[in-house]
Amino acid sequence: MTSVGFDVEAVRKDFPILSREIHGVPLIYLDSANSAQKPQVVIDSEADLYANHYANVARAVHTLGSEVTHAYEGARDKVAAFLNAPSRDEVIFTRNITEALNLLAYSLSNASTFPGAQRFRLGPGDEIVVTEMEHHSNIVPWQQLAQRTGATFRWIPIDDEGRLVESAIDEVITERTKVVSFVYQSNALGTINPVRRIAERARAVGALSIVDAAQAAPHLPLDVQDIGADFVAFTGHKLYGPSGVGVLWGRYELLADLPPFLGGGEMIETVAMSGSTFTAPPHRFEAGTPMIAQAVALGTAVDYVTALGMDEIREHEKALTAYALDGLQAIDGLRIIGPSTSLDRGATISFTLPGIHPHDVAQLLDEQGIAVRAGHHCARPVCLRYGIPATTRASFGVYTTSDEIDALVSGVKHVQEIFA
Amino acid sequence: MSADSLYQQIILDHYKNPHHRGLPDDFDAEVHHVNPTCGDEVTVRVKLTGGAIVDLGWDGEGCSISQASTSVMSELVVGKAVDDAMALQDKFLSLMQSRGNATLSEADEDELDDAVAFEGVSKYPARIKCALLGWMAMKSAVAEAGWGAGTNSAGETA
Numbered sequence: 001m002t003s004v005g006f007d008v009e010a011v012r013k014d015f016p017i018l019s020r021e022i023h024g025v026p027l028i029y030l031d032s033a034n035s036a037q038k039p040q041v042v043i044d045s046e047a048d049l050y051a052n053h054y055a056n057v058a059r060a061v062h063t064l065g066s067e068v069t070h071a072y073e074g075a076r077d078k079v080a081a082f083l084n085a086p087s088r089d090e091v092i093f094t095r096n097i098t099e100a101l102n103l104l105a106y107s108l109s110n111a112s113t114f115p116g117a118q119r120f121r122l123g124p125g126d127e128i129v130v131t132e133m134e135h136h137s138n139i140v141p142w143q144q145l146a147q148r149t150g151a152t153f154r155w156i157p158i159d160d161e162g163r164l165v166e167s168a169i170d171e172v173i174t175e176r177t178k179v180v181s182f183v184y185q186s187n188a189l190g191t192i193n194p195v196r197r198i199a200e201r202a203r204a205v206g207a208l209s210i211v212d213a214a215q216a217a218p219h220l221p222l223d224v225q226d227i228g229a230d231f232v233a234f235t236g237h238k239l240y241g242p243s244g245v246g247v248l249w250g251r252y253e254l255l256a257d258l259p260p261f262l263g264g265g266e267m268i269e270t271v272a273m274s275g276s277t278f279t280a281p282p283h284r285f286e287a288g289t290p291m292i293a294q295a296v297a298l299g300t301a302v303d304y305v306t307a308l309g310m311d312e313i314r315e316h317e318k319a320l321t322a323y324a325l326d327g328l329q330a331i332d333g334l335r336i337i338g339p340s341t342s343l344d345r346g347a348t349i350s351f352t353l354p355g356i357h358p359h360d361v362a363q364l365l366d367e368q369g370i371a372v373r374a375g376h377h378c379a380r381p382v383c384l385r386y387g388i389p390a391t392t393r394a395s396f397g398v399y400t401t402s403d404e405i406d407a408l409v410s411g412v413k414h415v416q417e418i419f420a
Numbered sequence: 421m422s423a424d425s426l427y428q429q430i431i432l433d434h435y436k437n438p439h440h441r442g443l444p445d446d447f448d449a450e451v452h453h454v455n456p457t458c459g460d461e462v463t464v465r466v467k468l469t470g471g472a473i474v475d476l477g478w479d480g481e482g483c484s485i486s487q488a489s490t491s492v493m494s495e496l497v498v499g500k501a502v503d504d505a506m507a508l509q510d511k512f513l514s515l516m517q518s519r520g521n522a523t524l525s526e527a528d529e530d531e532l533d534d535a536v537a538f539e540g541v542s543k544y545p546a547r548i549k550c551a552l553l554g555w556m557a558m559k560s561a562v563a564e565a566g567w568g569a570g571t572n573s574a575g576e577t578a
Contacts, residue, residue, distance in 0.1 A: 357483035359458045360427075363547065367425055375457070389459035389482070418427060419436075419484075 006316045011308065012399045014039040025369035028404045033187055033215060033348045033395030034373050036240045038301075045300035046242055049293045057292055058266055058283075072292055075299030076282070082302045083232065083249050084223040090255065092248040092282040093295045097214045098137040100233035100248035101181070103261040103285060104210060105141035108179065109148045114259035120208075124150035126178040129207070131156045131164055131193070132385060133186045136378040138212045142181055151178065158385060162189035162338035169194075169201055177207040184216035184227075188379035188391070189338030190321075190348040192216070199229040208254070214238055218397065219317055219346050221310040224249050236294065240398070241301030245294035248285070255281035262287040305398070313398055317347035320396050320405060324349055327409040328394075334412070337382075337391050347396035350377070353412070356419050358392040364415045365392075370408055426544065427484070430492075430537040435484040440494035444477040449564035453557040455549045460486035464557040468565045472501050476558065483550050485541060490554025492534045497558060502567045508532070509555050516551055518542045 012018050015037050020027045029037060049071060055064035057072045073088075080088040094100040111120035122128070128142045132155050146153040154177075156168045173180055180202040185192045195211055202209035209229040213222055217234035224232050231254075235246040250258075260267055260278055264287035269277040278284050305313065322342040328334055328351060337350040353361060362374035373393045376383045383390060394408055443450075447465035454461045460482025467475035476498050478490055493512075497505040512535050515522050520543035529536050541551045 357458065359483040359547070359550070360485070363426055363544070367427075376459070418432065 006312045022369040028370040030394040031371045032397035035237045042301050046293045046297040071296045075295045078299040078302045092285045094246045096246040097233045097235040102141045105145040106261045107258045110259040122149040122151040126151040127176045128179045131182050132158045173201045181210040183212040185346040187215045188377040188382045190345040192344045220314045236298040241298035242294040245291045264288045321347045324405045350391035350393045358390040361392040365411050368411045426540045428537040431488045434488035434491040438491040449561045451560045458483045464561045466561040485550035486553045489551045493554045516548045
């Protein structure tokens with residue numbers, strides 16, 4: 001079941017919460033796509049910073065100020081290496097991926113009046129493209145940008161299997177397209193999209209390409225140079241890091257010309273009452289005191305998954321996904337929403353059961369100690385596409401075992417018995 | 421099913437065999453309420469005569485908690501004086517807001533009848549709105565039918 005070289009039992013010992021009991025039975029945490037649990041090293045990292053090195057970054061000349069700045073900027077180096085970014089100055093810390101995507105959307109609308117940012121201006125006749133499987137965080141900011149600029153909001157549709165309609169990629173992304181923002185791995189369907197293909201198409205028509213890698217970063221090797229997009233964003237809390245910190249990577253030459261989003265301390269070059277100038281990336285996009293301890297602990301999380309090996313994690317989860325798809329699909333009436341095989345899909349499986357609402361499924365699984373998510377997963381258009389109000393979603397991580405999947409399958413059968 | 425399960429047999433029974441489901445043709449007011457978290461929906465029609473709810477019917481879809489609770493509500497309020505129905509609605513609302521620490525007197529239990537089965541829901545903030553959906557809709561429908569002019573529909577489910 002488990003791939004060679006991946007010792008899931010050893011991994012589980014790194015996560016203190018996995019020894020908890022829920023309703024008197026051991027916790028089975030199958031909600032990592034929502035937020036992943038934290039290994040002790042990440043918890044210790046944040047605590048150690050506060051206990052021994054804390055001060056504000058980049059401002060103080062004292063020893064603690066130097067130590068904390070070193071730790072914060074060291075986390076940037078770790079993230080840059082994790083993404084195979086050509087330069088550390090291309091890594092911007094944000095609050096989460098929602099803020100990263102909004103940062104881009106607002107920087108693009110600020111280009112309307114920002115000197116030297118003509119290349120980023122959008123207006124009537126221009127088009128912004130997303131896909132039908134996006135998380136709300138990659139839909140709403142672009143709808144809002146379209147509203148502010150008069151540009152048109154368009155999307156690439158999905159098919160019955162939960163994949164992008166291949167032929168639509170070239171039809172929807174055209175010479176009129178200025179921005180293409182798309183998800184690497186769907187949080188609702190588990191689908192892994194052909195990101196290189198889409199980024200290439202965007203480049204060919206002269207559009208900016210933005211990849212939402214929130215669900216990809218924890219599960220597969222993320223190489224921004226290989227993907228070929230202009231921007232890639234992810235969030236720390238799904239990557240076994242703390243909540244409250246995310247990352248936006250962007251090509252330096254683009255970041256260098258992009259107007260800032262938030263104004264304030266640390267993002268300036270000079271400030272006078274008559275006007276201000278702004279500093280270079282990445283700090284231009286990090287106004288105010290950042291999430292210092294969280295960024296440092298995210299660096300530790302990156303070290304943690306890197307030590308496990310992203311390729312090994314991918315193999316471990318691929319095996320689990322195939323196993324879970326088999327087990328779940330053997331359940332009478334269960335319908336997988338998303339790809340039904342493990343080809344080009346990640347460790348996130350959504351499903352429905354006839355006559356049983358997903359919130360009832362999730363609540364009854366919780367009574368058996370099994371944590372799953374139920375709802376539209378902040379991707380409501382996906383539910384509308386399949387004519388369902390919601391799904392139950394089980395998602396796996398580095399600590400998930402095949403025994404836990406067995407428990408999920410028998411748990412779902414138990415739910416069916418209760419509603420029979 | 422364990423005794424402390426949220427899903428008491430009464431709830432499952434009402435979900436599988438809902439009471440007063442169906443929209444009557446003769447009615448004074450109709451309201452439609454939704455619960456955005458679960459996507460639960462309910463439409464309630466009421467008929468008032470002489471200060472009493474003489475008929476109430478509903479249609480809806482959603483989780484078992486919302487549908488069963490609406491069924492229980494309809495069973496309890498049909499035939500009741502509006503004032504008594506409102507008092508009962510208030511009692512159920514308090515039960516839902518009790519965070520699992522309700523102290524119900526025997527008289528309360530008698531009055532709430534099958535609705536007591538929802539006591540466990542009060543421990544789960546995400547599900548309270550499910551249990552209240554039908555009750556809030558009933559309150560709005562009664563207000564819309566003209567009962568207690570000046571009473572607003574404070575029962576809007578958000």
